[in-house]
Structure formats: C-alpha cells, structure tokens
Amino acid sequence: MTTMANDSTTRDADAVTTPSDTQWPLWEVFVQPPGGAPHEHAGSVHAVDAESALQNARDVYARRGEGVSIWVVRSIAITASTPDDMGPFFDPGNDKPYRHPQFYKVPRGIRM
Amino acid sequence: MTPNKPETNTEDPARIAGFEARIAAGETIEPKDWMPERYRRQLVRMMSQHAHSEVVGMLPEGNWITRAPTLRRKMSLLAKVQDEAGHGLYIYCGTETLGVDRHELIQQLLNGTAKYSSIFNYPTLSWADIGAIGWLVDGAAIVNQTMLAKASYGPYARAMVRICKEENFHKRQGYEIMATLSAGTPAQKRMAQDALDRWWWPSLMMFGPHDTDSPNSDELLRWGVKRKSNDELRQRFINLTVAQAKAIDLVIPDPQLAFDEKTQNWLIGPIDWDEFWRVVRGNGPCNQERLAARRQAHDDGEWVRVAAAAYAAKQARAESTSEAA
Ligand SMILES: [Fe+2]
Ligand SMILES: [Fe+2]
Numbered sequence A: 001m002t003t004m005a006n007d008s009t010t011r012d013a014d015a016v017t018t019p020s021d022t023q024w025p026l027w028e029v030f031v032q033p034p035g036g037a038p039h040e041h042a043g044s045v046h047a048v049d050a051e052s053a054l055q056n057a058r059d060v061y062a063r064r065g066e067g068v069s070i071w072v073v074r075s076i077a078i079t080a081s082t083p084d085d086m087g088p089f090f091d092p093g094n095d096k097p098y099r100h101p102q103f104y105k106v107p108r109g110i111r112m
Numbered sequence B: 001m002t003p004n005k006p007e008t009n010t011e012d013p014a015r016i017a018g019f020e021a022r023i024a025a026g027e028t029i030e031p032k033d034w035m036p037e038r039y040r041r042q043l044v045r046m047m048s049q050h051a052h053s054e055v056v057g058m059l060p061e062g063n064w065i066t067r068a069p070t071l072r073r074k075m076s077l078l079a080k081v082q083d084e085a086g087h088g089l090y091i092y093c094g095t096e097t098l099g100v101d102r103h104e105l106i107q108q109l110l111n112g113t114a115k116y117s118s119i120f121n122y123p124t125l126s127w128a129d130i131g132a133i134g135w136l137v138d139g140a141a142i143v144n145q146t147m148l149a150k151a152s153y154g155p156y157a158r159a160m161v162r163i164c165k166e167e168n169f170h171k172r173q174g175y176e177i178m179a180t181l182s183a184g185t186p187a188q189k190r191m192a193q194d195a196l197d198r199w200w201w202p203s204l205m206m207f208g209p210h211d212t213d214s215p216n217s218d219e220l221l222r223w224g225v226k227r228k229s230n231d232e233l234r235q236r237f238i239n240l241t242v243a244q245a246k247a248i249d250l251v252i253p254d255p256q257l258a259f260d261e262k263t264q265n266w267l268i269g270p271i272d273w274d275e276f277w278r279v280v281r282g283n284g285p286c287n288q289e290r291l292a293a294r295r296q297a298h299d300d301g302e303w304v305r306v307a308a309a310a311y312a313a314k315q316a317r318a319e320s321t322s323e324a325a
Helices: A052-061 A081-094 B004-012 B013-024 B038-058 B058-062 B071-096 B101-111 B127-148 B154-184 B186-205 B217-222 B232-245 B273-283 B287-300 B303-325
Strands: A026-032 A042-048 A068-074 B259-260 B265-266
Touching: A026 A052, A042 A052, A042 B071, A042 B154, A052 A068, A052 B259, A052 B303, A081 B259, B038 B058, B038 B071, B038 B101, B038 B217, B038 B287, B058 B071, B058 B127, B058 B287, B071 B101, B071 B154, B101 B287, B127 B154, B127 B186, B127 B232, B154 B186, B186 B273, B232 B265, B273 B287, B287 B303
Parallel strands: none
Antiparallel strands: A026 A042, A026 A068, B259 B265
16 A cells, blocks of 8 residues: 655646545535525535545535535636626626616505 | 734735725625735634644544443434534635645644644543533534634635534533433432533633733734634633533532622633643643544545545546547
C-alpha cells in the first residue's frame, strides 16, 4: 500500500489521477425536499466520482429524510454571475415595474 | 496574531467602508464578494477551528459507543457521533468557499498546528460523562451556534442553520441520560453528580475568555461574525442550565451561584482561567491522546481512500474503452 502524502493539491484535481491522500474533486450538492419544492443547494462534498459523490451527499446532507432526490455536479462545471455584475446584470429586471401586479389600477372595492 | 497586518494598509479604505456599510445594513457576505483580507482570515481561523472541534468532538463520545448500557442508548450515541462528523464536513465545506483546501486544514489538525475546542481534551471516565457532554457541551454549542446562524458570512450562517436543527436531539439525549441516572440507584446518582462536577466549569470555558480579555471579539462583533459577546452567551447558557439541573435534582458545583433579582441572571463564582489556558496550550488531560487517536483514524482510513481512487480509475478506464469500441 502506497501512501502519497503530498502538499501539491489543487482545489479541484482530476479524479482519476488524484493520489489517495490529497484532495478529491469537489461536487456541489442539491437536495430536493419532500413535498414538491425545487432542488436547493445544500453544500458540497469531495468524492472520486459521481457515484460516490451521491453516496457522500446522502450521508452528509440527508440523514433525516431531508431529501427525495439529490443532484451532484462538479463545482468547476458551474458558471455563476459575479458580484460585480450585480447592478448592470440584474438591472433589466429591476426597471420594469409593469411586470408586477401592483403597477395596475383596479376600481375601488373590486376584489381581484 | 501578528501585530503588523500589512493587508490593512494596502486595502482601499473606501472599499472597507463600503463593506462595513453592507454589514451594518444586515446584508450577507457571499464567497465571491469583496471582503477585507483580515475578515477572510478571521473566518478561516474561526470556521476551521469550529470544524476541527466537531471532528475531535467525536472522540470522547466514540470512546463509549461499545459500552453504552442499552441498545437504545447505543443507537442514539452512534447517530449523534455521526452527526458530529457531518457538522465537521458542513463547516469544512463552508471554509473552502474562502479559498482554502480542506486537505490543508486537515493536515493542520493532524500535525497539531490547528486549534480546536479545549473541552474535548477532557476525559470521559464514566457513562454519565456521555450524558453530561450531550446536556452541557452540546447545550453550550447550541447557544453559540444559534448566534452564529446569523453570522454575516453566508456559507457559515447556512452551515449553522443546518447544524442547529440537529443539535437539539444531541442535547436532549444527554439530558435524558442524566435524568435517568439521577433518578436511579444512589451509585448512579453519584455518577451523574460527579460528571456534572467535572464538566460544569469546562463547559463555561467553552465560551472563551471574558470580554475584557478577548482580543478578537470587538472586530468579530463589528463585522457581524459574532452577534453576542462571550460573556453574554455564557450568561445565557448558565441561566438555561441552572433550572435544568434543579429539575433533575443535581447540584451545580459552585457555592457562589446566586440569582440576581435586578438582572434576572444567575451569577457564578470565578472561573479558573489558569486551567483554561493550560488546556488551550496543549497541556490538558487528553490533548496528546486526542491527536494520536485522530492520526490513527486517518491512517486506518487510508485503505478506503486508496480503494475509492482505484475504483474510480477502473470505472473511468472501462468507460473510455466502451466509448472507443
Ligand atoms: Fe456538532
Ligand atoms: Fe452536537
């Protein structure tokens, strides 16, 4: 049995070439609670492959019936907006009040 | 802590002001947001110590799994210890969002450079200690973690919310053990009282030094990492626990314990801070033993890690050959 303890780890090394004692790839975990709500980000796990990522995710994030379904996805596969985008990126949604029901007037006393 | 922090000199004061304004407005700081380097470091320090505490915290209790008095107690203890492993993982995962590797953190734990909560350097001498840990140690952790669930750093706060949901079972199973022993034979009752005598003061020390001696507190409060001071949290824990002890006919080992009508607080006698610092500096009853056990567990798990990596490699090979065919 070889122990390859080394410090040259990267945040997301390649699964198949990762020595046993360094960092395994990171997976983000999404759990769907019972009752039809959408999957929600629960956290992350390290695992050598998708199958063990799912098992780890079950053990770490669903010990009490928290989930009826779990997704795992490699963290490096996620593209996310950046905080710098925040203003301009979401602006188009913020300056259109006519997308909200409060924008429209209804006669007094009418229940909608 | 180095007295000279170069990072604060190089950071734009306007940016820091903006950051602090966000915190003051109750906004949550997320991993990709700009943050002062010092905020990031304080969080890495705090969160990794917290994660290590969850992991090392499994050891004193793991010690009693095979000797639990009934199957029911054994199942509870197994489930609790497994939860603590999960807590460690939630918080390591939160710490990784600050750009550090879990691997690196675990190495620091194993080579003895990382700190963890001193409470876990005390021995579990009798079954009643398992009751006292659940009741007092998890009880104190709940008080602290309930506050941290409102921490300004999103991933930390969210990990705490998850943890708090699980902790109540830990506390109640411990309190149930104590209540059962206290209502048992005279020998069982003595065992329960003895455990309370030994765990009471270390539990109070879990909240850290008095506010006047806690150099990190001001900054952590200002940045919304903490929402209450060490002494406030400790007082809350004391007030909750005194009545619980009375209800199961156990005596808090503090002759100076007295209720203050004016503040509605239970006031305690002096805490032995020499003992606290002795244990923090590595000279507690079990510091060596805990690290040795942790290293052993890590080494014993080596074959599992090797097997998992070999299996994944084999699967990947099989996949690529079947694709080629
Ligand atoms: Fe915990
Ligand atoms: Fe716990």
